[in-house]
Amino acid sequence: MTRSLVITDCDEVLMHMVVPFAQWVDEEHGVIFRMEDTSFAGALKRKECGTPLEAAEVWPLLDGFFRTEMPRQYPIPGALSAMAEIARHADIVVLTNVGPDHQAARMAQLAALGLDAPVIGSRGGKGEPVRALIEERRPPVAVFIDDLANHHHSVAIEAPDVWRLHMVGEPAIADKIPAARHAHARIDDWAAAQDWILARLAEKAPAPAPEAV
Structure with a gap:
């Protein structure tokens, strides 16, 4: 399945x-x-x-x-333990805008910390690569997590059924960044974010269609 x-x-x-x-x-x-x-x-x-x-x-x-x-670089508090728990319920793909040149280094960086997940080093808006992943894998439910509002907008256009969580895990900049209008939730703490993600996975329901993008 x-x-x-x-x-x-x-x-x-x-x-x-x-x-x-x-x-x-x-x-x-x-x-x-x-x-x-x-x-x-x-x-x-x-x-x-x-x-x-x-x-x-x-x-x-x-x-x-x-x-x-x-x-x-060093992990955001709670991120790796949350990923370990989420991995019990879903596949994880890391979609990062470091580009293809740094994709292998990013995968090695995360693997050294215990997160063995596929890494896609993209460029530009993330809507198209998210849509490609959905078309390839056909998951019953999908969740997208990012700190940048423009990527939530891009995903809302290209893959509107995907749940979108806006997270800025760096306290030094979190208060400078308003909640992304095209995300379904803004959570900057991994304990709360894990609960929100697991609830979406358990529901197995697509995200509600955005009113306007």
Whole structure:
């Protein structure tokens, strides 16, 4: 019988990212990361003069971090134990926007922590890869977890039957990010999130159709 499916992001859902990233760009690049609104790129400023980085400078920093600094990352409290419990009831796939270049490293990073799950290193909106997973696996119920509102919007369009949980597990930025309008719930704590996810899996009912996307 086809199992239910949980599709989860990694950074700020399973693993802390912005705090170790901020430490690294400060130490190695003379850049301060201080998030004052929802803009990640706008949070990066040169330490010597305070001017924001250009948009074209941001991805090379992120790419450099994921290429060499993943060992700085550490789990969000409760994430791994929640994944272990959820795995008793559903298959887990990690869908992360680190891109194909860092997919293998991300899988190894999580496997070393005891989470042996397939990893898809995507780019852009997550709606299409979520829809592809649903079409491939045909789960009785599916749950999507991510910290970014645009991905919930994308999934609401491409796979509206999937339950969508907005989670920002990093306290340093959680209060800067409003609840995603296209998610069914916003929970930043893994104990409560685990209960919510297991309840959706037990119900085995598709998510209600969004009023507008």
